[in-house]
Amino acid sequence: MMNILKTLSVSLLALIPVATQAHDHKHHHHGEAEHVAEGEGLRVLHAWMAEPEGDEARIYMEIENQSDAPLVLLGAEGDFASGFGLSGMVLQNGVSVAVDLPELIVPAQREMDLEPGGAAILATGLTEHLHEGDVEEIHVLFKGQEIEIEVAVLERGARQHPHAGHNH
């Protein structure tokens, strides 16, 4: 209901001209995203985000460290946002609050799930309007290597990737 009210109020306030934005299709397409990307001793699976409501998007994925050394996740790079960082969630006075993280360490031979309510790659200052069905490319930055993976944009409010748990 509040979304309806928000839309109504935005319409009432719509005296400000709508800014049109250039749309970069270079690393963007519509359709099915690749589910797996592999690097040296690691795999990244099922990267996704829910259709953003604001100018930020939390990107989730499964990271498998198949090596015998800890894997350090540093962040990401991409064309559809002005900044990328790592973010976690903590409870403060009964409310979930996002907290910036400098890095995340995936232990040797372990898997880390970036998922709603937990850690995520946070894209800030979105430069494109992302819609359900879009696919965006990002480079996930690890210490010593980076991996290119496609991020599927799912419906607004999505809680998990439709293939979550599938072992490709």
Next chain:
Amino acid sequence: MSNFWDSLSATTQDALLLAALLAIPALVGLVICRGFALRPLLGGLIRRFFWTNLVFVMLVAVAVAVGIGLIAQERGLRQASARVAEKFDLIIAAPGDQTTMLMQTVFLQAGDAPLIDGPTYDRIANADRVALAAPIAFGDSWQGAPVIGSTAEFVTHLSGDLAEGRLWTTHLEAVAGARIPADIGQSFTPSHGVGHGADDSAHEGVSITITGRMQPTGSPWDKAILVPVESVWRTHGLADGHSPEQGGARIGPPFDPAYFPGTPSVIVHPEGLAAAYGLQAQFDDGNTMAFFPGAVLTRLYGILGNIRAAMSLLALISQALVAVAVIAGLIVLARLFARHIALLRAIGAPARMVFALLWSHTALLLASGGLLGLALGWAAVRLTSAAISARTDLIVTASLGWSELHLLAAFLGLASFIALLPPALALTRPIASDLRQ
């Protein structure tokens, strides 16, 4: 426009949304009443039919209060339950259902759980960036209150300094939760199990003395008794976590894996949030499950989110229905003062002025009811929060937020349009016949 809106802070968005919603009835009123000094006539209408007006205002107020109270109470309960989980950064347990283990470990709901063995606990306790790894051993009770075995460090982590008394120094001493009805120095014998099926005689001969009391935590732990985990193990005839070489009277970590009987769960407090995610990945490995209670609760709240949206919509619909019922009543009421209206029109009052007068009357009743409903809703939330806090183990501190203000403003906007109906109908009445009444 969307980007401009998104660039605003949440508070600014909420304030603008409220202003936009309130602008609707204000604009309608301005257009209808512009150029007329209606206050004397409106005052006369209110005074002439004061008690009838009051009944209508109260009807609207109760409907608005119920809607606002429901939304505020739901938020208060959600935040209270989440607040409980804040001290439980990471839970590690044997593989199973996370929600069940969350209920058992954080909310102290009785149930069976497989145990984590000594070597596994040892790996957890000695993992990098673990600041605290506390075993949580449950299963016994005293007068319905769960008796939980853990470490003194966990008591301090949970409650800070004790409210009174001191921490335990032997396995036959305990620290009571803030709401345990027992005095310092009082002794008890734990029952085996929790609830109606608890066996009061299983641990005969064991006498544990309460030496301290925790600060209130606003959680089910306020109605629990904490004992050294060694006490739980010894009471059940098990090894006490320490080798004979360590000495029979030793209390607290480190534990010897060979003499560690097992624990249903371990609370881990990491040296930071990034460390927490690393530890979760390390110990969610098939042999154990590791999860964040906050994340599990967030998932549950996500499921409940749709219910919350439905509740908001139902609240608005119920208010609109009450508003419609009030309008119907006002249309009937209009017949009572039809003669006065007819007289006004007969002496030359323009139809637009009569329309404005009747609209103002209806809008004033609905707005007064709405504002009174906000106050009643706030009072109701305070009362029910206190009642829920007294009957449950949660400290519910519900308060009014933007959602409730938006709901009220949306109601006022809707009411300003519904209020067009009574004057529109009143103006269709024949003046001559109304004057003869």
